Amino acid sequence: MxxxxxxxxxxxxxxxxxxxxxxxxxxxxxxxxxxxxxxxxxxxxxxxxxxxxxxxxxxxxxxxxxxxxxxxxxxxxxxxxxxxxxxxxxxxxxxxxxxxxxxxxxxxxxxxxxxxxxxxxxxxxxxxxxxxxxxxxxxxxxxxxxxxxxxxxxxxxxxxxxxxxxxxxxxxxxxxxxxxxxxxxxxxxxxxxxxxxxxxxxxxxxxxxxxxxxxxRHYDRLGAVTYWWSHAMISDRSYNSILKHCSFTENTNSNECDYALYYATVVEFGQVNGYSIYSPLCVPKTNQTKFMHGGILVEEEDPCTESYAxxxxxxxxxxxxxxxxxxxxxxxxxxxxxxxxxxxxxxxxxxxxxxxxxxxxxxxxxxxxxxxxxxxVVPVTATRLSISHLNLTVKTRWYPWYSGNQVGGWTEVYEGLTFATVRGAGHEVPVLQPERALILLRSFLAGKELPRSY
Missing domain, CATH: 3.40.50.1820 (Alpha/Beta hydrolase fold, catalytic domain)
Structure with missing residues (x-):
């Protein structure tokens, strides 16, 4: 421009x-x-x-x-x-x-x-x-x-x-x-x-x-693989194979890296919602009122909302x-x-x-x-890995923050940046944890640290 x-x-x-x-x-x-x-x-x-x-x-x-x-x-x-x-x-x-x-x-x-x-x-x-x-x-x-x-x-x-x-x-x-x-x-x-x-x-x-x-790009990829392994989504063998063959820096992976990633994410992952690993997949029924979770029809959480849009x-x-x-x-x-x-x-x-x-x-x-x-997909391990390479000075050490009478997540405040996790939320934080997301916004706009107690 x-x-x-x-x-x-x-x-x-x-x-x-x-x-x-x-x-x-x-x-x-x-x-x-x-x-x-x-x-x-x-x-x-x-x-x-x-x-x-x-x-x-x-x-x-x-x-x-x-x-x-x-x-x-x-x-x-x-x-x-x-x-x-x-x-x-x-x-x-x-x-x-x-x-x-x-x-x-x-x-x-x-x-x-x-x-x-x-x-x-x-x-x-x-x-x-x-x-x-x-x-x-x-x-x-x-x-x-x-x-x-x-x-x-x-x-x-x-x-x-x-x-x-x-x-x-x-x-x-x-x-x-x-x-x-x-x-x-x-x-x-x-x-x-x-x-x-x-x-x-x-x-x-x-x-x-x-x-x-x-x-x-490097830390996001490395952090994602670490998350998959630490959350039992992939085997030790796949984890070690990926670390051995994938550089996480080049745009073009080796054949060995491609195969290791394919095996881990396709064969070992199974049919899972990567954006929220504990949420069900969207399997709409004809009347769109129920969905499948573990072979059982449930109505508690709806993973099909984007189709309504x-x-x-x-x-x-x-x-x-x-x-x-x-x-x-x-x-x-x-x-x-x-x-x-x-x-x-x-x-x-x-x-x-x-x-x-x-x-x-x-x-x-x-x-x-x-x-x-x-x-x-872009997990907390990836973000923490990236932030760690900013080498920031800690102002307020890691502590749990609260939403109502429950832990809403954890946070650490640095010179120039605040990091927070939202417990029980996926890639789209306000979808599964709307109240915690709103508390996050209020604290951000007010320039205040997240609440320490309920």
Whole structure:
């Protein structure tokens, strides 16, 4: 992104006009189909981030349910199975948003632990090709990568704040999970340099939070194998074979490494939900009211929720209510876009985010990293291994934190970074532990350590 273009954007966001009020009203969601009555405002629509290619990002803002003018703005980004998954399908609909979707996709019900009790939540479908975000240039789906995503997320924010000037200078935070372990700190770095260059903190970035995030290619892979072995998912023989034949650094593994990984993850894993190893797999029945767990039909925990999102967000009345541009979307709404993952430009994907963490810690941003401890894809062992190589000074030693009268997880506070685990949570922490996730958010926003007792 050229400095001249940034100057133009700076002028755009610095000017206020009646057009912003008109654009906001055009984006206002009057009511979603099947939605219960709520007292907060919602907006959704598009922001063009590249005129020549016709690239536009889709957002959904759910303002705070109490005192929205006094609450910070929190941007949520998803990654999940690598680049290309929807923040609306996952973050908004399964995790931190105010609504949940029923099994038939016919209606919504309230999430008792929605994060919009604490902040105004901005969900962004990024990069283009994800969810309702689109491009008029089909080749864009085959040359996307970290650099362009971070730049266009910054452009989105600058233009979006021109449309919503009430959020200019508001305390602003970013949060996300999985491959957002790249998206979140990379965007934070872009914002930091943007504000530093123009000496005008319109985007008043205070900090960010990453959950079960891709952090360092080497330590993530090594930490994952360690987790598999320590949780009895693979044999000693496979564990030792992987350590012997896999370097965890090269993009191309040896044949011996490939076979060792294949045997461990396909033969020894069995049919297990790697994102939450103690949760059942989704095996929907014809009426979608029950699912299989160990050969027994149960109803306690539903692992099929993303399929409900694909039903709901493909409804024409839902797309009209959310102002989805039906004429410009060349494919139906899906929770993930596999084309993006397949063709992602891994050449500009940072091997390690640790240098970025160091830079942003030095800049004084509030940084929290958390891990659901039942995730085997980007597990707690991987994140701890990465953090250990930052060589940080411990401020508050490891201790259990509490949610109600139960241990919610464990935490350690360092100079410049807080790390926390969430007990009993998987890759998507708020799915299985919504109350603990909300306590995590409250403590993060308040800049306070997690509660030591109940």
């Amino acid at each position: 050229t400095s001249s273009y940034l100057i133009v954007l700076l002028l755009v966001i610095s000017s206020t006009s009646t057009s912003s009020t008109r654009e906001q009203e055009e984006d206002r969601i009057k009511e979603l189909p099947g939605q219960p009555k709520v007292g907060f405002s919602q907006f959704s629509g598009y922001v063009t981030v590249n005129e020549s290619h016709g690239r536009s990002l889709f957002y959904w803002l759910t303002e705070s349910s109490s005192s929205p003018k006094n609450k910070p703005l929190l941007l949520w980004l998803n990654g999940v199975v690598g680049p290309g998954c929807s923040s609306i399908g996952y973050g908004a609909s399964e995790e931190i948003g105010p609504f949940r979707i029923n099994k038939t996709g016919s209606s919504l019900y309230l999430n008792s632990f929605s994060w919009n009790t604490e902040a105004n939540i901005l969900f962004l479908e990024s990069p283009v090709g994800v969810g309702f975000s689109y491009t008029n240039t089909s080749s864009d789906l085959k040359d996307s990568g970290d650099d362009r995503t971070a730049q266009e997320n910054l452009i989105f924010l600058i233009k979006w704040m021109s449309r919503f000037p009430q959020y200019q200078y508001r305390d602003f935070y970013i949060a996300g999970e999985s491959y957002a372990g790249h998206y979140v700190p990379q965007l934070a770095k872009k914002i930091y340099h943007y504000n530093k260059t123009f000496n005008k903190s319109i985007i008043n970035l205070k900090g960010f939070m990453v959950g079960n995030g891709d952090t360092d 694909e039903i709901y967000y493909n409804r024409p009345d839902v797309q009209r209510a959310m102002h989805a541009n039906l004429t410009s979307i060349p494919y139906k709404w899906t929770v993930c876009n596999e084309i993006l993952f397949k063709y992602w430009d891994w050449g500009n994907s940072d091997h390690s985010m640790l240098p970025t963490y160091k830079e942003l810690m030095a800049a004084g941003l509030r940084i929290w990293v958390f891990s659901g401890d039942t995730d085997s």
